[in-house]
Amino acid sequence: MTPIDWRAVVRSELGNVTRDAASDEEIVEELAQHIAQRYEDALASGLSPAAARLRAVEELRTSGAMQQELRQARLAPRPAPTPPPTVGKGSIMADLWQDLRYSVRVLTRSPGFTVAALLTLALGIGATTAIFSVLDAVLLRTSPLAEPERLTMVWETDRASSTTREPASLPDYLDFKDRSRHFARLAAFMGGEANLTPTSGDAVRLAFLAATQEFAATLGVQPIIGRMFTAEEDRAGGPQVVLISERLWERDYRRARTVLGETIRLNERPYTIIGVMPNAADFGVMQVLTLAAYGRAFADRDRASRVDIWLPLQEDAQTLPRDTHPIFVVGRLKPGSTLELAQQEMTSIAADLERQYQSNADRGVYLESVNDVLFKRVRPGLWLLLGAVALVLLIACVNVANLLLARGTARLREVALRTALGAHRPRLARQFAVENVALTLGAAILGIALAVIGLRVLVSLAPPEVPRLSEAALNLRLLGGAIVLSVVIGLAFGMLPIMQARRLDIQGALRTEESRSATAGRGSQLVRSALVVAEVALALVLVVGAGLLLKSFWTVQRVDPGFDASKVVKAEFQLPRSRYPVNFQVWPNFVEMHRFNAELRRRAEALPGVEAAAIAGNHPLDAGFTNSFQIVGREAESRSYPEISVRRVTGSYFSTVRLALRRGEVFGEVEPQAAAVAVINETAARLFFDKREAIGQQINFWGAQRTILGVVADEKIHGLTSATPPAIYVPLQQTPSANGAETLLLRVAGDPRSATSAIGKVVRDQDAGLAVFGVEPLEQTLADSIQQRRFVMLLLSLFAVLAVVLAVIGIHGVLSYTVRQRQHEIGIRMALGASPERVTRLVLMYGARLAALGIVLGVAGALLLTRFLTTLLFGVTTTDVGTLVTAIALLTGAALLATYLPVRRAVRIDPMDAVREL
């Protein structure tokens, strides 16, 4: 007779018992031996083999499902790994190593807790470090310029138009230099764009600064190699010398020192390179230009511009007379002088100049520290983000503290056991400490990885006007601080079981599966509940903040820009004077320019898929410049009017961007010599003509009286969140640009993204020496204009989501723990007749109390803190009721979700378990 394979019999009855194959093997073997013995005994007592076998197999069958029982029994807390010997043997290092290994085993035994704690801490550490690193690089790190707090922008102001940040005139600058006592140095600069013609390849557009000789010394920068131009070289008609940027030097010359003396061609004229400026030399230039009322040059055309060329200004009072204002003045205060003193002095100098010169009527001076210029716009957003991240870190710490507390109370039993077995408390304490430090350091490593990734993401998503963003690197001070904080929390909360064990009844702790010692439980329960309430409150504050920003952003996006950006693609270029001469004697008959424009428009319109083509001096989101003007017949009144924005466009512009006509008509393609005409926008009509009819009136500027033909809608040329200034649209043919800068706009039938290569090509086909840039769908330009807003909103929303998730984990944790602690009580209640619904209500009420308290505190906090958001909001107040209500609803829902699992657990408690413990 073949021997029976009892293991196979067991397997066929039970299948897989546990998920662990090794465990299964042992159970199967033990059971197999049992029933084998039973079989033998049955045989010995006289039963037939078949009957004996039946008797044996019956052992495995009962009314209850044996697999279930075995599985539950097996999956009950498995025997803990043997703790290290309680009396230290060998060196401290060996002990610590042993402790560490034990800690790792213990932590992997409760994966739920370990993963939750690791992730929570890592997220807190990683997020805070990444944001703070950005803040540090942008706001806190020392400037590359010497003593930056002494650098001051000397803006001119115009009382008539109420502008405070205007460029100055050159003669004014010379007078400032002459008369001021508070400035050690004053320099002037202006921005521009040029085509660089390389030896091979396409022309490239470069941004340049034309500056006076003092520029480098004023800022406190030195050329890396070579020299700055001298005063001799900085005069009208001086030599064509240039300094290039470090960036350009690296890209095109591979940092070869032989670059000095080489020639480069800018706008087809040769310039000799005499030096290389460090990358820090254009520090703040973009911010200065962007803030200016006009004269912003390349700042409007491409916000990511970096200055690559420094030229001597080479102008004098003849070429730049007192009534033109093209230059920006920056000064370095003398040691001992303050901004206030300097302001007083400059104001009085300006008053003198006003008395002396007619062209300086209504002009004053405004001093602004360069640091303010640089950081004023980005400061609020960045500090807000730091505040949000600090809140998230706080919530994360609270969560971890909660997790540790819960675990600590659960481990009381282990502590009691090991104390009963003779463990010294200090030894236990050390081992617990090692375990907690292992956990927090593990989280720290994970957090560093998150910080690195987070930083990279932040830098790539952030808007370009954030200064020094590219220099952001992991801030090690903060990282160290965050790690130390985590270790402290870990130690503080993790050591609780040791301290609580002192007051413990060891017998009581050992007798039951979970320690229910009243004193130990209640105290920590209160702390945990308080922590959860705090979590919910903080999460609500973040959600409200994010909600307000979201609503703002949504409102901004719905603003009507005044033109239709969809299906429009643009390309920008600059016509160099060498081939398109600018001769003001024959203005506006710039023949070559007109010919180019007419031919370009013709070719562009002929492209397949193009519905309309237009050429403009500025695209709709480029603020361009303003000019003073007079209304014919009301000249005296006109002196008090603000300057008007000048939009130079071909007649097809209006149909290309779909700028709506309100009254009258627009001009078509007009000849330079034809009667001068113009169209004004609604704001101009309202401001200057009010009740009177604008159409038919004449506006005098740039040497001609221009008849107003019609009134068009307002375009948001200063951006979606700014009011439209008064503007006048004049035919490009009658007002060609002095610097050759133009934009080609095409309305296409298909996807504008597919037209980007065609639009660049059509310009270069006509003139291969032109650098074409800024080629993108106009919708992209529109989206980019609200990039900073979007960035802050996205980040804050991310933090809010994180905060809510953490709060949910927190509520869940506390409730689960409470249910476990009160298992006995709940079981008794159910044994005494409580229905599952009553138990559900019991647990839910507890959770609801926590959440409600947290929400109330959170609302108060939100009302207090959201005022810091004011500068970032648009169309929404900080106390917006809709947002508050939505946030409350969201958190209530989250709290309900968090109670789901604990409630289920409570309802499934077997009352018999409770009764058994009687």
Place this chain on the structure above:
Amino acid sequence: MVSPHMTHTLSREVKKGSVELLILALLEERERHGYEMAKQIERRSRGAITIHAASLYPILYRLEGRRIIEGHWVEKAGQRRRRYYRLTSVGKRSLAAQRNTWHAFVQGLTRVARIRPA
């Protein structure tokens, strides 16, 4: 007041509770393997209490999980290895406590329901 839920599981639970005590008492004498415990219980109770593998081993594993008993594999010469269980010091204290509880329970039963123990 006892709920209906309670009564029909009571007999099963009473038995489960007492088996634990029996196992601990047996192990107090010396270490044993599972089959031996089942046989001893059957024999000493003269057939009043029988326990099948399906009930025995879950209880043994639960006790082991609570560190009241401790199991280990023993390999004797010429035999298959068997799993033996022994009482831990915790288990000893638990046994003593359970004995007291049962004693009080039985005394109470006697007084209330006038049942005379064997």
